[in-house]
Amino acid sequence: METHFENVTVPKDEVFHSNDKEAIWSRFCGFLDLSLGEFMDIQKRMLAEEIDLVADTTIGKKLMNNSTPHNIDEFRKIVPLTTYQDYAPYIGNCQEDAIVGKPLYWARTSGGGGTVKWAPYYLRNDEVMSKNATAGLIMSTTRHKGEVNIAPGTRALLNFPPRPYTSGWGVFVWIQRNSMNVIPPLEKAEKMPFPERIQLGFMIALRHRTDILSCISSVLIKMGEAFTEGTRTMKFSRSMLHPTVLFRVIRGRVSAARHRRPMLPRDLWSFKGVIGWGVDTEIYKDKIAYYWGQKPYELYVATEAGGMIAINGWNKKALTFTPDTAFYEFIPEDESLKSKDDPAYIPSTLLLDQVEAGKRYELVITSFYGMPFMRYRLGDLIEVVALKDDETGVNLPQIVFHSRADDLVSLAGFTWLNEKIVWQAIAQTNLKYNDWTLRKEYVTKDPFLHLYIELREDRKEQEVEQLIHDQLKLIDTDYADIESMLGIRPLRVTLLSAGSFQRYMEEKSKAGHDLARLRVRHINASDDSMEDLLRLNKQGEQA
């Protein structure tokens, strides 16, 4: 079956359907064998094509100042660094007159930054996104180079936002190109609320073979915790009478008894691969491995870039950039911060062959294949952890996602805290919690960090505050210096009543807000959001 868009047919991936493992590995994961020089050659070639493609468009003319750059240096001189505000007047409402032509589809971001961003995807963007997603899928199930453990018909339990979110589109077209089976079936899943979809997915997975699990990392942890607690008091029910379910449960019980611990999800399912989504994946790697049997595989996706920017190698350690998604430039961290303080400041950029190990950079991308984003600041800070990976033999820079550049909380000029650090600190306290949000607030003129957290256990505010404060000091030495040098304790904790975050979601859902706005942002949530959350918290307390 081929997927038909208006006037466009999305073909099946011939190589993936060929059963030629060598060719499949080379097609999808072969880019890991590129030298840095070869990688840059591809980047330059694709950038030249992108310049040609967009040169005659309204956006292209505006950004390139009605000229056509002939090389990278000219390109970087002529085209300014951009943000979505530069494109919003032209594509903010999915207009098509300022871009290359009618896109295959319009994808939108999750809107985590508060703004919904639309991006046009062309056939080749979609093909490359699908290809790199398949690469991720292959390597998530692989222990050795060249090993291919998935094929058409592979069954994947996925929990993604539906179309028109990028991931929704990605999954939709990807399953068509590669003849994959998605659990729960996409046509059903897209119409269901998120929690029900997760529940249905695992129900199906109990009865049928499931090869891959792909889910938001925090959800995997919560499910693992809930499952472990639930199995302690588990009773047999009618739904367990299904032979496969019964077999799984018995096998799981035996396995748990053998290891003298409560039954874990990994005792029920043995997935070939587990893919984790979200910035917290790195923090929860070990916990996910404990619950689900293996470390999660990471993919780094950006809607405006055209899909998978970087993916894990098969050792599931650092991320490697994909050469054909977008053209990459890097703003050194100090330059990035300087430009945040002074918007008039124009930071310099480096190319991938100029980055240094151990340094952090803000990522700038130029999309390919006709997508309009040029020298676009994604707002992500990445850290180059090494210039190659000896374990896998990859000779390309290895990175990890550090934080959203926008989600940094500055503290007395001493340190910048980000979502990942806070998340890590909370996780290391071993507190049982539902959700949290952190804001920089002021008492008179003195700033402090205010953490609102909803626990699933009975603890005192002071105790929680002390625990998190101690962990933050351990993780971030600059944070520790604030107390030791200035004598300031910058953290305050407010415990929210049980169900506050859930009620917030329900209220927003009823009000018709889209998926991206259902949750309170973890860092620097807006005043309106906090007002609503605290109101719902109060209602909970009264109840």
Place this chain on the structure above:
Amino acid sequence: MNYLYVLPPLVAFVFCSVLVYAVLRSSTRSRPHQLFLAYLVAIALWGLVLFGMRNSPDVEYALAWDRAVMGFSALIVLLLYHFTVAYTGVVLKQWLLPTAYISLALIIALSPTSLLIPQMQMKPYGYAPVPGLLFPLALLIEYIWSVLAIVNLLLAYKKAKRYILKNRYLYILVGFLAMALGAAFDFLPLLGLPVYPGSIIGAIIFCLLTTIAIVRYALLDIRIIVRKGTAYITMSSLTALLYAGAVILINRFLEERVERFVTYFVLLVLGIVLLQPLWQRMQRLVDWWFYGNRYSHLNTLQQLMNKTYSLEDLPPFIASIKDLLCAALQASRCHLLLLSSSGYSDTIEPRGEKITITLGSNHPLITWFEKHGKLLRINELASIPQLQTLTVKQINQLEALEGILYVPVKTNHGRLVAMITMGEKKRHRTYTLEEEEILTSAASRLAVNLENSYLYSEERSLREQVERQDEKKTEFLHSVAHELKTPLTAILSSSELLGEDLSTSTAMNKRLISNIQQSASSMNSKVSELLDLATMQIGEPPIKLEPLSIGKVITKVEQQLRIIFENMRQTLILEVPKSLPRVNADREKLEQVLFNLLSNANKYSPAGSEIALRARRKDTKVIIEIEDSGPIINEAERTKIFDPYYRGKDADKRTQVPGLGLGLAISKNWWNYTKEKFGLKANRQRETSLPFPCQSRARKRMKLSKSFCGYSQDRR
């Protein structure tokens, strides 16, 4: 004991154990490998059990063993089917595999009962089972799953895009064929025919071929193996027949043992020597069977490639190559993109309209070939990261070529001189590995041809360039000299007239006029030299030969140069016998040569020294020698001193010596037109000799164009 009956199962056990080891040693641990490993183990155990049965002391023992054999047979079929499902990825119906497990597990479960084999019987070759009630059904089930396994392989073969994969499937399919033939031999004894059960041999062949197919990375084309195998088997059979016939005849006519032995030996040696050409002929014959008409095209291609072509011959050669490759490989089209200044190009005619396709040297495919140089199949473009990212323009160029195979034509030095693209094969077949080999081989031969042509072309182009530059330079020299000479003549004549008119002028004025005349005269002579040189470089100057008295010519030159010798207080000694015969020479040129050589001797000899000019007759020639006391000319300089503008290795230090360094070059050039020798004598360091024929009665018949004057210059 009947060894032919008993031992094969033991051989199968040993053989399969070795194959198990080979599969275990391979680096891959995929599911198909694991299944095939299990299959090999099962076959090995089956061999052992079968050996037990065949080696049983009585039918009771044999029955127990044979029931185990039946169980193992079902297990083998099950593993085989599962292996083909896993290896090919072909899933006809999801329920087939569980059904296979259930049905064959049933057979395994029933194998110890009398429903399958109630008892054993004795046959001429050994024990055979008596079929029980469910035996035919069990056999049918096993055959059905075996056939389905073959169907899986056939479907996978049909679906595979790359011949490498097809070739692997073919290996296994040929193994299946061997196994089917062997199984057929199992039935023949049951029908009462006096043959041994052959399934064990078929199984061994299957295991061997399948192990090779899944373990070896680079597989030989199965077609080559079949073709060579056919030739060898046919030839071996023929030889065996001939030899057996000869042996029978020898046995019949020769009674002595020793004589027979010697005759056998001689026959063997003769056979080896005489059958060699026959062997090759047989191979060619089999090739002909396999290739049909293509064989002659391949031969022609080979002959065509063995020749060397100049660049002019290249277009028809290229056209022939394309046609022959198309015909030999049964391809719909073939393009040859030749290296040109703008990249690699060829002209195509998609709809009767000629279009030139040029892949620039930065085209990723060209860059890939420059680095890797291996043949590429079109479906591999999607699997190579550097080629996945072709731009739309680059993709369009390749699509216009409609190529299925891309073959780099690279020289031994790694230079990419062309690229061949082969279109789809007729009847939508796939290029075999052997055909790819043929293409690669043709490409490397073509590379040699093209490189030679390119080198020749480059050399010729460079030569023409140099010649053009030289012509331009000479023309320039000629025109400059000409342009300078015209005003100089005017200056000279005017200064002479002025000198005559100023007879009453002061001594100072006279000296100034004299200076002007001398300088102009010197400049005039230098410009004349330049003009002479340019004239000579443009072409051969006209030579006017006439009988001359050498003495008169020498005297005239001596008078012209007397003043400069006097200025240097040098003594010019003339030794010119009056008896010298007349010589055939161009007066003007001879005078100029003598003038140049004597003025050269004057310039380079120290003040007050002696310079000798000797003329003498030697045989039919007159030799003129000039001897001076200038600096010694060493061996390295002997050839250089006749080069234009060369003034010796210490020219920089000798700034006081006037001249452009053209005298000797012009003299030598003039002389070269006489075809006579001119140069320094070998036994002296500063000497030149010019032998040339004189006009004498004895030599009157000599052609005039060959005669001239000779002279020698000798400096001490």
